[in-house]
Amino acid sequence: MSFSPRKTALTPGSGAPKPRSKGTPDNPLAAELTRSLGPRKVLSNPSERRNYRYDAIQFGATPLAVVLPENTADVVTAVRAARAAGVPVVGRGAASGLSGGAAPALPGLVLSFTRMTRLEVFPQRREARAQAGVVTLSVTEAARPHGLIYPPDPASFRTSTIGGNLGENAGGPLCFKYGVTGDYVKGLQFVDADGDVYELTRDAYDLAGLLIGSEGTLGLITEATLRLTPPPKYTRTLLASFAEVGECAEAVSRAIATGAVPAKLEFMDAACTNAVEDYLALGLPRDAGAVLLVDTDGDDLETVEEERALVEAACREAGGTVRRAATDAEAAALWQARRSVSPALGRIRPQRMNEDIVVPRSALPEVVREIRALGDASGLPVVQFGHIGDGNLHPNILFDPRRESSEAVHDLAHRIALVAIRHGGVLSGEHGIGTMKRPFMREAVDPVTLAALWDVKRALDPAGRLNPGKILPDEDVEAHAHP
Template structure:
């Protein structure tokens, strides 16, 4: 019986570490996009041994285990699909910086920003910068293989992993590295469906010495997308290259009052960085010229403070959309850059007949777009929302893109997975899942296309980047 197993677990670990009351458990059923079902119990482990005990208790009770960081994820990854045990890592926050090795050893609950802050004291930095970096945890970032603006130049979370400590479905502890079979790599982005990441050894790098920031506004989305293509074709690799459309500009302007150009159809934010100031300046010049040629109005940030404010604006886009409609269906498609102008326009046109406010923003530098359908669940038809979301996903696939650039699949995009991967690949996913979690107790109903629902969707074209 689950209740007695978890009651015992509470007696073993202490009342503070195991939550059983409905009011407590209720708070662990959502992430930043979705509400799942109320867990039967919640464990707040402080050590890897606590995690082992928790996993074994769930095994004995025969119920699922869902890992959870700060639940700031945007795919439903941490929202339980079935009643079970939630393991919340927010109290596993030990962090060591090893400056000689240029490494950080972080427990799963360490807040993303804390890694960079600690590394900075040693003249190092940790580049992955998801918008929620003040809230999100390393464990959650690894589970979803989170990206961020800096990933265009510096790569995503997974690119900084040297080793992982993982607790498997049986409660065994493993130390996985990137050697031989890259089992650490297998865990990255697996959304807790193959094991629970309890600690990560992360690569740190020296930060660039100079950074310049500019903002450019455009009269149309097409002009904006074309400007990006031109700048990148010219050989520039900006540290960040971010895009937001008119609705996003309005929503963050309401929040931060920065004086953003409300009347523009699109806004780009660009960081160029490097150790040589002349080179940084030269790169930004090329970008500037490309943007102007496309009709952009370009303005450089006056100082670091203004640059910081602009980036805060960008990080706030997603939650600030709540000002427009209370709910949203968010997508996280990544398409070849060359297809961007067309993709942005197609999605725009697709949405119009539905009548929902549709906004687009994202890490346009690497073709990672976040089309968001905004709606009011009390007034709007969820079927319509889902249908539009599906068709947007199909646009991405048709242009040779993928469903998730950085948020993960979770439960939000799981329905589209059957179309996104071919039958053989899906079978390989399931073979791995069945090997590592034969009882199917690790975060069920996430990420993997449902068995037997494979490759019934439209033809998937493969376009070159």
Template sequence: MTPEKLALTTNSRARKPRSDGTPDNPLAAELTRTLGHKKVLHHLSERLNYRYDAIQFGVTPLAVVLPESTADVVAAVKAAKAAGVPIVGRGAASGLSGGVTPLQESLVISFTRMTGLHIFPERREAVAQPGVVTLKVTEAAKPHGLMYPPDPASFRTSTIGGNLGENAGGPMCFKYGVTGDYVRALEFVDVDGDVHRLTRDCYDLAGLLIGSEGTLGLITEATLRLIPPPKFTRTLMSHFAEVGQAAEAVSSAIAAGAVPSKLEFMDRACVGAVEDYLHLGLPRDADAVLLVDTDGDDAEIVAAELELVAQACAAAGGTVRRAANDAEADALWRARRSISPSLGRIRPQRMNEDIVVPRSALPDVVREIRALGDASPFHLVQFGHIGDGNLHPNIMFDPRTEDTHAVHDLAHKIALVAIRHGGVLSGEHGIGTMKRDFMRDAVDPVTLNVLRDVKRALDPANGLNPGKILPDLLMDER
């Protein structure tokens, strides 16, 4: 992300509405003519709401379409193409990498009205339109004895389209896999307005669309795999005097055969932030806290697996607390669920990194990042899905009073730590604009060119979400 994009800015170029209330630009007028007033937002006060995600403001769009069907999406794409206006697909805008912020005057296609959802229990499948809220899939599957495992912490607001756009993960993904692992088929609209149906049996084009952040096509339907939920779950919390002990405990538990369904890490600063907020009695002195679930259909095996983890934690020097029942488990998990609101009390804005490093490198990585935070003027906390080596260092800042260039520099240094330890820039939040400038550090030039070739093959004129992911393919190349 360029530093200026961090700032809470309004778009000085935002067009003013006409006094008679008619659209003030030809694209909005054409869309209103083809789709009708109810599906097109063109008033400035409405459009202003569609220029941000959870971390960043962008440029106010020319118009917003609220499609109710694939045919509406096709009509909107064709109109934007004819007008030479780029398109930004948008779900709930809970993204943490600037994926939905328009970088120039654009058409935003917001999928929140495409909420069709059908469960096919006999096939163990859900067919969902992109605007379906993630949690709704599991809620609809539950009466049929099924569940949808991908569980981003934002699952009460995030949409299936946004989850597919970012290939979202969550605490359960260590054992159960990420969004892409549950996709059997996709329907998408390409930049010309043509509709495609993809399965995954050859060339896995659906796989290419998943995690492409709306830069290759607009997903209009997904066929998702469902599974029966585990019958039993057990929970423990363990805290450690030193972060290396926590990483060692995780590695030896996994080496001993445990496959926890959730394996979450919080560093000292993160525990402190949650404790300041909720006073749960968490160990403030601990350098690291682990939260662990094991699950399965056999109570004894689930309990034995939890014991494997408990023994590994104790052997590494951790203090272990097992939840005796569901209520106690829920109380322990409250700490993890409360991270976001706790951090919101420290500063109004945060830059949420999403690096993934080999588990063996975690102790060094956590220490190096902590040292970077200590040497900076910013409050920095770390937490993440430690089973996958997925770490979320969060830089807290106030864009009104603090130097956003320095935030960007610190985020870049954190990215470089991950890369130096053999890691990658993103586990689940995507690249967007936030990490676009770091791609040159993370991906070699030859591979970067292959990525550009893929983009050119599917979107030659760079009309879909321009300026995202690829550092060399900027808006002015359109």
């Protein structure tokens, strides 16, 4: 065992490369990695490396070298080379994340797990073992012939990877009924900052649970054992539209109070609905203040239809208009609307700041109205959508960096975060904290707890080499800047 608090820690933020060693004039880290792993697994060309500095939302520092590991041994080799060079290590999968978690805060080594795609299904145990680079949807595709699925369904599940999903503890529409990524992890393998390899199950001192959602700041997850479940036999879909969001939230509360447990409960505000309609022309209700999309599912058709009827009645009682999907094709079209929110918003402004707040469901109408008012006052386009069953809302600020100042965007994002906190909410439901929401952590987490999180970080990564600059705000520097 080599990481321990006794080791000398690097000064936080001192992740710059050491002076170049002789004989490797350009990029000693890349040269060393190429020597030990072979050229096929290392990207050292600047134009290649620049592709690994961003995720789906944020730009970061261009890495000094990128390794495409094919197995855990490659990860160990690369991590040890980074340690020897004194540079930080950042892991990434498909980089479809929405919090900047995979965008390096400092130049260093990036490990891109996209070649680690080994996937085995064990139907008798209802488990799959997946390397970090396995695409999320592939797990269900491999399990389905055995009558099983892997439920977590982040919107990006056709491209995102299991490693990234675990790193961010990703959610998705199904998580209202079926739980988030971490609920489906039975064990995992990870590599620490020194290149030591750990194989964990979910036992006493749940280190695996600690790694899940830690965005690569405590270790690099290389493989995971995932729990599979039989899919529901039947699914029924409806769309309800409301004059305003308060009615929509009221409908959801009434529906849940009847005992119905819909599989999905998705909300879009008028700005979001219109953006999708401009993009796809699906016939969505453009003048509705709020649109609600609902799936009920289960193994008994009568119960599934009864649950849909309960939701439908709750929507009408709250003042909504309901449209049932009569066919699977119609249901698929309605869900395509929800899945197309991201590309639809990209047509309005080239960039967006995507928040991921979770508030008590009872506070939702007020929170949505306050955020709407903040957006209107700022002059920036703001759209809102999310998993309303959990109170998980995604206010998106759309902007063009050539037209709008990043200070104005950041200021508005901060005000939105404060609305969530004031209503008893938290900053991240499913996207992670990353760099995006890191500055708001001081307002979201009390100083005692924050210090405990730092203690845990130091226990597992004493030199601060793993994905520095994510989740936890710096201890000393910012403590004075934000008294």
